[in-house]
Amino acid sequence: MRMPRRQGPGRARASAAAPPLRPRRGAVPGAPDGAGPDGTVFSRRVFLCGTAAALSTLALPLAPGAVAAAADGAAPPEPPFAEPVPVALRVNGQCHDLNLEPRVTLLDALRETLGLTGTKKGCDHGQCGACTVLVDGRRINACLTLAIMHEGADITTVEGLARDGALLPLQAAFIECDALHPRAAVLGRRPAG
Secondary structure, three states: OOOOOOOOOOOOOOHHHHHHHHOOOOOOOOOOOOOOOOOOOOOOHHHHHHHHHHHHHHHHHOOOHHHHHHHEEEEEEOOOOOOOEEEEEEEEOEEEEEEEOOOHHHHHHHHHHHOOOOOOOOOOOOOOOOOEEEEEEEEEEEEOOOOOOOOOEEEEEEHHHOOOOEOOOHHHHHHOOOOOOOHHOOOOOOOOO
């Protein structure tokens, strides 16, 4: 014989109707849920919209130059950048005295300032290896380091690998096979095999 399941204190019987909800103390009769004592609805959305509107009206007087420039039709003033600083880089055995902004990456200094375009800008996140250079014999991603950090260091790019105009055997093999190669392979990684 099967015994009926016992109802615990937290379980309601299927046949029993739920008791009606009592209105909150101070609530206005007929007002929607969440309404305040005076019957107005104050939700998170209402709060955020009101706050955004108040902050935007407060921000207008703080930017008189932008408002005046927009009224005149002129472009807003350019943001100030750091002044260029003198940097001495030793690249492929030659010393170069440059004036660079402190935020210029080593890759941009090599390509745009020195004209050494063998180091490529690939992903600009340090994942592809196209920007690999040797700094004091260590392999680094030139797109992730600032030029000012390597003042006085010995920097070797792919252009500096050739000795007396002769290519390295690995470089010659890539040219012979018309292979596209990642810079990291030429700058120190050995191919598997």
